[in-house]
Amino acid sequence: MDALGTRAGKIAAGENTALWSRTPGSKALYERALRSMPMGVPSSFQAWDPYPVYLREGKGSSVWDVDGNERTDFHNGFGCMVVGHAHPKVVEAIDRAARTGTHFAAPTDVTVAFAEELCRRFGAEQVRFANSGTEATMSAIRVARAATGREHIVKIEGSYHGHHDQVMFSVVPGSDLMGGRDAPATHPMSTGIPKAVADYTHVVPFNDLTVLGALLDEMGDRIACLILEPVMMNIGIVQPQPGYLQGLKDLLHKHGALLVFDEVKSGATVAAGGAVERYGVTPDLACWAKAICGGTPGAAFGGRADVMGTIATGAAQQGTFNGNPLISAAGLATLTEVLTPDAYTYLDGLGTRLAEGCAKAMAEHGIPGHAVDLGAKGCVSYRPEPLQNYRDFLDTRPDLYLASYPWAMNRGVYMTPGDEEQWTISVQHTDADIDRYIEQFEGFCGALAQ
Numbered sequence: 001m002d003a004l005g006t007r008a009g010k011i012a013a014g015e016n017t018a019l020w021s022r023t024p025g026s027k028a029l030y031e032r033a034l035r036s037m038p039m040g041v042p043s044s045f046q047a048w049d050p051y052p053v054y055l056r057e058g059k060g061s062s063v064w065d066v067d068g069n070e071r072t073d074f075h076n077g078f079g080c081m082v083v084g085h086a087h088p089k090v091v092e093a094i095d096r097a098a099r100t101g102t103h104f105a106a107p108t109d110v111t112v113a114f115a116e117e118l119c120r121r122f123g124a125e126q127v128r129f130a131n132s133g134t135e136a137t138m139s140a141i142r143v144a145r146a147a148t149g150r151e152h153i154v155k156i157e158g159s160y161h162g163h164h165d166q167v168m169f170s171v172v173p174g175s176d177l178m179g180g181r182d183a184p185a186t187h188p189m190s191t192g193i194p195k196a197v198a199d200y201t202h203v204v205p206f207n208d209l210t211v212l213g214a215l216l217d218e219m220g221d222r223i224a225c226l227i228l229e230p231v232m233m234n235i236g237i238v239q240p241q242p243g244y245l246q247g248l249k250d251l252l253h254k255h256g257a258l259l260v261f262d263e264v265k266s267g268a269t270v271a272a273g274g275a276v277e278r279y280g281v282t283p284d285l286a287c288w289a290k291a292i293c294g295g296t297p298g299a300a301f302g303g304r305a306d307v308m309g310t311i312a313t314g315a316a317q318q319g320t321f322n323g324n325p326l327i328s329a330a331g332l333a334t335l336t337e338v339l340t341p342d343a344y345t346y347l348d349g350l351g352t353r354l355a356e357g358c359a360k361a362m363a364e365h366g367i368p369g370h371a372v373d374l375g376a377k378g379c380v381s382y383r384p385e386p387l388q389n390y391r392d393f394l395d396t397r398p399d400l401y402l403a404s405y406p407w408a409m410n411r412g413v414y415m416t417p418g419d420e421e422q423w424t425i426s427v428q429h430t431d432a433d434i435d436r437y438i439e440q441f442e443g444f445c446g447a448l449a450q
């Protein structure tokens with residue numbers, strides 16, 4: 001361990017002790033929750049060692065834990081809460097829906113209006129609804145397979161697309177399991193996935209057209225689609241190199257395969273129109289969830305009408321709660337009344353100030369890292385150079401993150417446990433919230449440098 005690692009370890013030990021002394025209610029709730037839920041949490045991504053901080057309430061840019069500690073929320077529900085907590089417009093839409101019927105399993109006018117807004121905002125010809133990012137990517141892959149009449153798919157090493165079997169490969173493979181740079185392994189992230197599924201999922205590196213090109217040359221006539229996050233957001237943030245996304249589209253189309261963007265995280269966060277707007281490449285299909293529904297569990301996917309048309313001719317796509325009026329009302333209010341063009345100008349300003357503040361703090365104290373600024377999203381990665389792909393992420397320093405997390409939590413900044421995550425800013429965040437983040441981060445860099 002180097003000197004920086006030793007200091008990070010000492011900071012983590014002291015800060016964790018302080019965090020645990022402030023959160024006895026979370027510890028007690030964790031012990032209780034262990035009896036009713038595996039790992040004491042509703043989703044494994046919410047687990048943390050030795051126990052997660054349990055929340056009670058959110059309002060505006062703040063959250064309160066069960067012990068009454070207030071913190072400014074930069075986790076924002078894995079990026080769903082760009083509207084901030086309990087936004088009056090979203091509350092009003094949900095309230096109205098609650099009073100007029102939350103579910104019919106029949107199409108409603110609000111669902112049609114929400115579909116139209118999604119098409120307009122993301123440049124899709126047609127959309128269909130789902131209830132989570134997982135369902136959206138699962139349906140998009142089904143439709144891509146149906147439209148091409150092919151069975152194999154390609155994904156990017158180090159990308160997460162939800163927890164259905166066909167994409168749960170090489171999400172965070174250990175360096176001993178990931179295979180060669182030119183032929184990444186298809187390694188399952190979970191037990192319980194039939195071995196045969198791996199035969200249909202092929203893995204390639206991000207920001208690299210050569211490996212994909214070789215795969216397509218070998219078996220392009222059997223590949224239905226490549227699904228990828230156009231900007232990777234489950235290993236910090238990895239931006240596409242200029243020309244990469246268009247290069248993918250050209251290569252795939254040359255072989256009759258489709259390009260599917262997973263915009264579950266980037267949609268409505270990195271720009272009003274997501275990565276399609278920011279990077280200027282339109283895929284054949286795209287998937288959206290998280291931020292589009294203002295903190296309610298909705299999702300959608302869509303794109304070319306001829307591809308989506310396979311749903312009318314045999315590709316099954318359904319779900320009891322798809323396009324439900326409660327979620328549609330929340331989503332419609334979110335996109336049309338809250339996440340307006342002005343909102344993105346505001347988010348861009350806050351985000352840039354936050355990223356610049358973090359970059360300055362690291363530079364002043366000689367901390368090896370860089371900050372990424374991408375609309376409502378951004379992050380610090382503890383590696384001086386920007387990342388190009390998953391293997392670069394393995395060069396970052398989780399030991400620094402393990403110290404910065406409790407440091408922030410003890411100073412009123414609520415962050416996602418896990419160095420693969422990024423911050424999300426909401427329209428209810430203020431300059432004072434950004435100052436709060438930068439101040440504690442400067443303090444952290446100073447303490448690390450001592």
Ligand SMILES: Cc1ncc(COP(=O)(O)O)c(C=O)c1O
Pocket residue numbers: 078131132133134135137160161162163229233234262263264265289290
């Ligand atoms: C890029 C991406 N795709 C898909 C998903 C799955 O979404 P959900 O958790 O709503 O099923 C996630 C979740 O974090 C994600 O980050």
